[in-house]
Structures are given as C-alpha cells and as structure tokens.
Amino acid sequence: EKGGHDYFMLKEIEEQPAAVADTLRGHFVDGRIVLDEQRLSDQELRDIDKVFVVACGSSYHSGLVAKYAIEHWTRLPVEVELASEFRYRDPVLDRSTLVVAISQSGETADTLEAVRHAKDQKARVLAVCNTNGAQIPREADAVLYTRTGPEIGVASTKAFLAQMAANLLVGLALAQARGTKYPDEVAREYQDLEAMPAKIEQLLLGMGPVRELARELAASPAVLFLGRHVGYPVALEGALKLKELAYMHAEGFAAGELKHGPIALIEDGLPVIVVMPSPKGRAVLHSKLLSNIREIQARGAVTVVIAEEGDETVRPFADHLVEIPASPSLLQPLLSTVPLQVFAAEVAQTRGYDVDKPRNLAKSVTVE
Ligand code: M6R
Numbered sequence: 001e002k003g004g005h006d007y008f009m010l011k012e013i014e015e016q017p018a019a020v021a022d023t024l025r026g027h028f029v030d031g032r033i034v035l036d037e038q039r040l041s042d043q044e045l046r047d048i049d050k051v052f053v054v055a056c057g058s059s060y061h062s063g064l065v066a067k068y069a070i071e072h073w074t075r076l077p078v079e080v081e082l083a084s085e086f087r088y089r090d091p092v093l094d095r096s097t098l099v100v101a102i103s104q105s106g107e108t109a110d111t112l113e114a115v116r117h118a119k120d121q122k123a124r125v126l127a128v129c130n131t132n133g134a135q136i137p138r139e140a141d142a143v144l145y146t147r148t149g150p151e152i153g154v155a156s157t158k159a160f161l162a163q164m165a166a167n168l169l170v171g172l173a174l175a176q177a178r179g180t181k182y183p184d185e186v187a188r189e190y191q192d193l194e195a196m197p198a199k200i201e202q203l204l205l206g207m208g209p210v211r212e213l214a215r216e217l218a219a220s221p222a223v224l225f226l227g228r229h230v231g232y233p234v235a236l237e238g239a240l241k242l243k244e245l246a247y248m249h250a251e252g253f254a255a256g257e258l259k260h261g262p263i264a265l266i267e268d269g270l271p272v273i274v275v276m277p278s279p280k281g282r283a284v285l286h287s288k289l290l291s292n293i294r295e296i297q298a299r300g301a302v303t304v305v306i307a308e309e310g311d312e313t314v315r316p317f318a319d320h321l322v323e324i325p326a327s328p329s330l331l332q333p334l335l336s337t338v339p340l341q342v343f344a345a346e347v348a349q350t351r352g353y354d355v356d357k358p359r360n361l362a363k364s365v366t367v368e
C-alpha cells in the first residue's frame with residue numbers, strides 16, 4: 001500500500017502531479033471557475049472588500065503563497081493570519097470580509113474557532129479543505145475541495161501542493177466575480193495551472209541528486225532557507241519540513257532581511273538553501289538574490305540553489321544546483337517546494353527517524 005516506498009510520505013510526494021490535476025479537475029467549466037459548494041450569491045462575492053486567510057502550519061504557508069496571487073489578480077487587500085492568533089486580536093470583520101480557511105483535515109481546532117469567530121462577526125467564510133464533510137467545510141459559506149485522497153504522512157506534502165492550486169482557483173474565482181480579470185485572462189491563468197502537473201512529474205524524475213545531497217548534509221546542526229516573493233513562504237515550508245521530520249534546527253527567511261540580522265548566523269559549512277525566482281519573470285528580485293548568495297558563499301556557507309532550468313547566472317555561486325522547470329512566477333512554488341520535501345524526508349531517513357510519524361506530532365490538531 002506504500003507503493004513500493006519505505007514510507008507513505010515518499011509515495012505521497014510521488015502522487016503530487018495527480019493531486020494537483022485532480023484538484024483542478026471540474027473547477028473550470030464553460031469558461032468559468034466554479035467552486036464545489038457555493039452558498040454565496042454573485043453579488044455577495046462582488047461586495048467583498050477585504051480577504052483574511054486563516055490556517056495553521058503548512059496550510060498557513062499555502063495561504064502566504066496565495067496572498068501574492070489574490071492581491072495581484074483581484075486588487076483586494078489580503079492578510080494571512082495564523083488561525084491561533086486571529087481571534088485573539090479582535091480582527092476587523094464585517095459582511096464584506098471574506099475569510100478563507102485552509103485546512104487539510106478540516107478539523108483543526110484553531111482554524112475551526114477562527115471560522116466561528118468570523119461568522120459571529122458576519123464575515124463570509126470560504127473553506128479550502130481535503131476532507132469531505134469535515135467540520136470546517138460544514139460551517140463555511142463556500143467550499144473548494146482539494147482532491148488528494150487521504151494523506152497518511154504527518155508531514156503535509158500532496159495536500160500542501162493541492163492547497164496552493166486550490167487557493168489560486170479561489171483567487172481566480174474572486175477576480176472573475178469582481179471583473180478584475182477578463183474571461184480570456186482567467187482561462188489563460190487556468191491553462192498555466194493545468195500545465196503544472198506535467199512539470200511536477202518531470203521534476204520528480206530528477207530527485208536523485210537531491211537525495212544524495214540530503215545524505216551528505218544530514219549531520220549538519222542547522223540549515224537555513226532563503227527566498228523572496230512567493231519563494232519566501234516556500235523557504236518557510238522547507239524549514240518546517242526539516243524541523244518536523246529531521247528534528248533539525250531550520251529557519252526560513254525573506255532574503256531581504258539577511259542584513260537585518262540573520263546574516264550573523266552564516267559560518268563556515270552552514271548549508272543555506274536558496275529559492276531563486278525566475279530570471280525573466282522576476283529579474284529585479286533575481287539579481288538581488290544573486291548578490292545575497294554571493295555574500296553568504298563568501299562567508300563560508302554551503303549554498304544549495306534551487307533555480308529555473310537554464311539559469312546560468314547562478315552557477316558560479318551554487319555549491320549545489322537543483323534545477324526546476326520554468327513556470328509563471330506565481331506558480332513556481334508548486335515546483336520549488338518539491339525538492340525541499342524530498343530533502344527533508346531523506347535527511348530524516350538518513351538520521352534513522354520515522355518519516356511518517358515524527359515524534360510529538362499528530363496528523364490533525366483537534367485541541368488548541
Ligand atoms: O489539517 P490542517 O491543514 O488544518 O493542519 C494544519 C497543520 O497542523 C499542518 O499543516 C501541519 O503543520 C503539518 N504537520 C505540516 O506538515
């Protein structure tokens with residue numbers, strides 16, 4: 001049942017192209033994005049003037065990625081909040097606020113309570129969930145299901161990728177309702193999304209060197225992750241995977257913050273994994289990150305660079321280079337996350353840990 005793998009998580013990493021494809025399927029019909037359950041009228045959707053995304057853990061990271069796309073496509077302000085913090089700080093909510101609750105299990109206590117708080121304040125709630133009939137989608141006004149099938153590994157992998165895809169569909173649904181994107185633009189964005197499973201598939205074929213690198217670096221006391229723009233939440237997710245699976249000290253940073261503190265951590269032999277934006281799509285950020293890598297390499301860090309295929313500019317500064325297929329910038333996290341999952345799983349296996357059941361963790365956190 002583990003499909004020939006030692007652990008479910010490794011099988012679930014392999015299932016990601018299907019998880020994303022299945023999540024997209026049926027959500028673009030006759031030129032329009034459709035949700036699974038829609039108890040909000042078109043007018044109510046049009047009246048939304050602010051979005052909060054609430055979630056925990058990896059689901060929260062998928063929300064951070066979504067913020068870039070939703071703001072860009074809809075021109076609505078989007079705030080992403082840890083569900084455990086949300087209702088304790090008296091957020092400003094009303095009927096024109098949309099609260100997007102993202103939860104694989106649909107049962108996470110903090111996310112559920114955030115939904116209830118939002119509803120008490122008359123906000124509209126849209127759930128992105130992987131579990132049919134779970135409590136969070138039952139209480140929401142609209143639902144988009146990720147369709148990955150059950151995720152057994154405690155560390156989220158295929159659900160995370162599917163959430164990122166689903167969140168983008170939510171962004172397109174809002175853009176469509178508000179008219180901030182023409183139908184042909186929505187169709188183009190959807191086609192770009194549809195092209196992603198094949199790219200993930202292609203990427204997965206080349207993970208051998210990442211596993212080898214993980215074995216090489218498995219004894220490191222710590223690993224840092226750097227990214228910018230949508231690569232920043234990917235860096236956070238890479239660090240979370242390494243913490244929970246390999247019990248290794250790992251931190252993700254926005255690369256622009258390096259000089260404001262984290263660069264003091266750089267020392268000889270410290271592995272730093274950098275998620276590079278596309279040199280064409282994000283030329284300015286790309287050149288800034290390039291100088292960051294140069295700086296940390298000069299201070300002795302072992303640089304592991306995740307970059308778009310054909311990005312030759314990074315080679316001189318990459319002690320290890322992991323290439324990912326080219327993609328539109330906002331969709332890159334669907335690719336750049338994958339080597340980080342493989343890396344964390346392999347480090348954990350090398351260290352002799354149970355990849356599916358990391359210590360102290362439960363698959364769904366139903367107590368606060
Ligand atoms: O079921 P949920 O998506 O609400 O769960 C949220 C987090 O508990 C979950 O993503 C957790 O961080 C995972 N262990 C991450 O791998």
